[in-house]
Amino acid sequence: MDENERQRRARLRMKKRRRQVLIGRTIVALLLVILAALCVFVVRDLVGGKKDKVTPEGKATEAAAVPGTESTAAESESESAAETETEAVDVMAEAKLKAAQYDYDGAMELLKSSPDYESNTEMQQAVTDYAMAKNSLVEYPIDQVTHVFFHSMIVDTNRAFGKGAGDPTTDGLNQVMTTMSEFTQIMQSMYDKGYVMVSLHDMCNVDENGNVTRGTILLPEGKKAFVLSQDDVSYYHYQDGYGLADKLLIDENGEVKNQYTDADGNVLIGDYDMVPWIDTFVKEHPDFSYHGHKGIIALTGYNGILGYRTDIAYKTRENLDSFQQAWFEQHPDFDEAAYNKECEDAKAVADAMKATGWEFASHTWGHINVGQKSLEGIQTDTEKWLNYVSPLVGGTDVIIFAFGADLGDWTGYTTDNEKFNYLKSQGFDIYCNVDSTQYWVQFGSNVTNGGQYMRQGRRNLDGYRMYYNPEMVEDLFDAKAVFDPARPTPVPPM
Known part of the structure; x- marks a missing residue:
């Protein structure tokens, strides 16, 4: 192989290495961009994930759950249950007062109109008791x-x-x-x-x-x-x-x-x-x-x-x-x-x-x-x-x-x-x-x-x-x- 052929082959190898290096750098750059984007999304969700998002209709909705929010949801459910229980207790107390003042019809109507009546056995029993008490009036x-x-x-x-x-x-x-x-x-x-x-x-x-x-x-x-x-x-x-x-x-x-x-x-x-x-x-x-x-x-x-x-x-x-x-x-x-x-x-x-x-x-x-x-x-x-x-x-x-x-x-x-x-x-x-x-x-x-x-x-x-x-x-x-x-x-x- 003469000198000219050796130089031609050397130039081809150099070009090949340069292409490989360029491709590698491009891949690395793309990977860095993707990684940076992922970091931005993660940071945004971690910092602002608890805020309400706005739908196209302009209505606020709850943000997607992120790690650590499960307890907040559970607390909300607990608070809601406590409020429901308090409302039921208030209705029972009001009905009890009406019954104490001989207004049994008013007491029964109040209980039956409660959204909890169908599932609340205490309310149902009270209605039965009030109906019996009303029947005893003269x-x-x-x-x-x-x-x-x-x-x-x-x-x-x-x-x-x-x-x-x-x-x-x-x-x-x-x-x-x-x-x-x-x-x-x-x-x-x-x-x-x-x-x-x-x-x-x-x-x-x-x-x-x-x-x-x-x-x-x-x-x-x-x-x-x-x-x-x-x-x-x-x-x-x-x-x-x-x-x-x-x-x-x-x-x-x-x-x-x-x-x-x-x-x-x-x-x-x-x-x-x-x-x-x-x-x-x-x-x-x-x-x-x-x-x-x-x-x-x-x-x-x-x-x-x-x-x-x-x-x-x-x-x-x-x-x-x-x-x-x-x-x-x-x-x-x-x-x-x-x-x-x-x-x-x-x-x-x-x-x-x-x-x-x-x-x-x-x-x-x-x-x-x-x-x-x-x-x-x-x-x-x-x-x-x-x-x-x-x-x-x-x-x-x-x-x-x-x-x-x-x-x-x-x-x-x-x-x-x-x-x-x-x-x-x-x-x-x-x-x-x-x-x-x-x-x-x-x-x-x-x-x-x-x-x-x-x-x-x-x-x-x-x-x-x-x-x-x-x-x-x-x-x-x-x-x-x-x-x-x-x-x-x-x-x-x-």
Whole structure:
């Protein structure tokens, strides 16, 4: 082989090696690129894998699982199961409360509507138990429902009675008021005797045309239905300084309580009158309330309602009485904005009360005697109540007469009773006087426009009744045992 051939072959080998080196480098480069890409994806998933991804539709979805997320999914499933269990417990508790208040239909309906009912044997057993309990109820005679009432409670007997007999306010409080000590004992006695609070609207049904028919009350054997009401829950100016509550309000827990100013000027929040006391008692004794119903509050309007100065006089400062004039002297900055705030606060309290089973009634705007007042006078008074009280309490079809008066005698309202015809036309279907007998209920018919009504007598449980007629309340409590020794005696006669 000559020299030229050897050089040619050497050049071919060099080219071959260069191609091999180039190919090898290219392969290495490609491998490095692939490896780098894989590293980027892994790092991204490790760092951001827990974030939600967005689909083309713009909806968030859970990221693909990466190592270490299995425990998070398990925790979510555990939390979901715990929430479901909590909801089931809440439903059971709510149903139990309804059943305790004799609303077995409501309890069963609540349980059956739960999404857990088909798989929850405890719920199913409760429905069976409630159905049996409902079957044991008996219908309580509507004509034997008693109706008891109070005025605002005396908290501090020293201030209420401290001025002694002869002071007009002290004498009036002694006659028609009840002390908190007496009230709590009366309610406990009635609870112990099997009494259960019902609504006037449990006693009757009112259709859209104002026709009134008998209702149905179902209670366990031995239980006794009663209606509870309270008059004049306005915290009148004349009561200032006599040891009664100032007003009702909504506390920091969203509950209706009283504001009360003690003898030293300390402002306290608590159960200082009937409404919050009953609320607390029913929490502890739910079976004292029929279907969650509580009492009915009869309101005038001339000093406002519930302790708030909501009457139009506080806005216009016109036609003020001496108490109102004195109040404005103590509150010279009370303006239209303050008046509007009083109305807002009063309405908020009324709404909160209704949400927890309370109802409202007219007690006439000016605490008038409807038996003595002319038709024109009743019309003027009713218009004021409908304008300045009704919007704050959401309206009512109940009127509880002041002074225990009435529109007619015991035989019933007739078609020629103009006062009744007028009040009926204004939407009043239920009428209550003061009768003081154990029970008195009347359903009327054949009156103007085909309308009907229910009428019920009430029993005053106050200083006068306990002192002069203790035998008239023996079915409820022992008046001599309850009577507050702080009361001046004799109680002034009416």
